[in-house]
Amino acid sequence: MxxxxxxxxxxxxxxxxxxxxxxxxxxxxxxxxxxxxxxxxxxxxxxxxxxxxxxxxxxxxxxxxxxxxxxxxxxxxxxxxxxxxxxxxxxxxxxxxxxxxxxxxxxxxxxxxxxxxxxxxxxxxxxTDAMSVLGMTGLTAYFGITEVCKIKPGDTVVVSGAAGATGSVAGQIARIQGAKRVIGLAGSREKCEFLVRELGFDVAVNYKDEDWKRQLKDATPEYIDVFFDNTGGEILDACLARANRDARFAICGAISQYNTSKPKGPASFMTVISQRVTMKGFIVFDYADKYASAVQELGSWLAQGKLKRxxxxxxxxxxxxxxxxxxxxxxxxxxxxxxxxxxxxxxxxxxxxx
Incomplete structure (x- = not known):
């Protein structure tokens, strides 16, 4: 055989x-x-x-x-x-x-x-939860929101790649942890509807719409306190332009830049200075000693119906x-x-x- x-x-x-x-x-x-x-x-x-x-x-x-x-x-x-x-x-x-x-x-x-x-x-x-909400995907979202972004009740949170594996969990955790407003960026009308109707996001913006930057501005009238980034590129730039004072940006991925031989960094970088933005890249392995307690909490949320897969x-x-x-x-x-x-x-x- x-x-x-x-x-x-x-x-x-x-x-x-x-x-x-x-x-x-x-x-x-x-x-x-x-x-x-x-x-x-x-x-x-x-x-x-x-x-x-x-x-x-x-x-x-x-x-x-x-x-x-x-x-x-x-x-x-x-x-x-x-x-x-x-x-x-x-x-x-x-x-x-x-x-x-x-x-x-x-x-x-x-x-x-x-x-x-x-x-x-x-x-x-x-x-299959061991590959998604209770696996590396869920843990990445968990530590990005709780440890890197240090989410606080009342925060306005934006997630890019929000209908993907990690983004969809990150947005839900932000809501569970008391975010005032959760906005997702995704690449189709269907994905945006899923984020709002199924996962409880307040607003979802289709970044393929011509006016998506205006939609993002309208969705963040009090600016962005927390940004969980899975895409990089133009979306990262647009969110930097909307950053609040002392905003926390968790750089989880940059999928828009992976398949190019000449990846581009953010052009709105001066905002980091003017608004005192903290940008931190992270890898889930950084938090290996906390996996067990995180999985326990994720599993509890899943069982209670607070977290959907x-x-x-x-x-x-x-x-x-x-x-x-x-x-x-x-x-x-x-x-x-x-x-x-x-x-x-x-x-x-x-x-x-x-």
Whole structure:
């Protein structure tokens, strides 16, 4: 029996080439499934792959919080997986257990105990929550709003990429934490309606509208106290122009700049001086020692219905991951984007009920 992997093939200069056959960014590889399991390893089967904007930076960034993926290596990424077989020295695991795995883009993987994180589905939850509201996505939003922006009751909060995985959670946390007004920026009328009707944002602005800057101005009559940025570029500039005195800007991502060889910084930078703005970039790993308490609070909000999740799951197997990643940068998703590598119906029977 064999299984498929997706390997990093060719560095992109600008946008990712999703082709798996014509000198694309990635290529498909097939390898035999192990027949024996080393004593210190777990054989896991991947069911869902997480797709994240930072993946573009992982391919080419020379100086970042993590080394770039090496050419010829399995594409980096987290997954929701099920343990199939357990090495003899790992008695705390058993076949059928669900884990968050640092597997990369592969259907199966032999991993050490340090490369997986067991999780228990909380009341009202589901395993895919470990990739979204209760995983790195939710934690990034949580720490960005509570630790970096130090949200206060009465703040006016703006979130860019607000209908995406992290932005949609960040805006909800701001509301839960007492923000006076929460404004989201998104790329379609449908996404804006979702933010207001489903997630409780006060206003949503479609940045593809010709007059979006005027809409942003109208939506922030008392200026912006907190800005959670996932996009960079022109949106960051526009929000700097609306910054309140002592505003706090959490720079989580810059998806508008990832697929260009000449990214641009903010042109409205003088506002940082005149309004005493604090801008801070952050990585969720900075707060690893606080993960447990944060997940507990996020899980409580989810169970109480204060926090809602939204998933965009791409079916069809691992071969769809490259195109899905390209689509992520095009903004086709609302909420957390994942690739379904294997449906839950194919999980080991004892643990298949989700």
């Amino acid at each position: 064999s299984y498929k992997q997706i390997l990093y093939n060719t560095p992109p200069t600008d946008a990712i080439n999703p082709s798996l056959t014509n000198n694309g960014t990635f290529r498909l590889n097939t390898v035999p499934l192990p027949t024996t399991i080393p004593a210190d390893k777990l054989l896991i089967r991947v069911h869902y792959l997480s797709l994240d904007p930072a993946m573009r930076q992982w391919l080419t960034a020379k100086r970042s919080y993590i080394a770039p993926v090496e050419l010829g290596a399995i594409m980096r990424g987290q997954s929701i997986a099920q343990i199939i077989s357990v090495g003899t020295s790992l008695s705390k695991f058993k076949p059928g257990d669900w884990v968050v795995a640092y597997s990369g883009w592969t259907e199966y993987a032999l991993l050490s105990a340090k490369e997986v994180q067991p999780f228990t589905v909380p009341a009202g939850g589901r395993p 939204k998933e965009h799951i791409v079916p069809g197997g691992i071969e769809g991951a490259p195109q899905a990643l390209v689509d992520l940068y095009k903004g086709v998703n609302t909420g957390k984007m994942m690739v379904e590598v294997a449906p839950v119906s194919e999980a080991l029977a004892d643990k298949a009920k989700l």
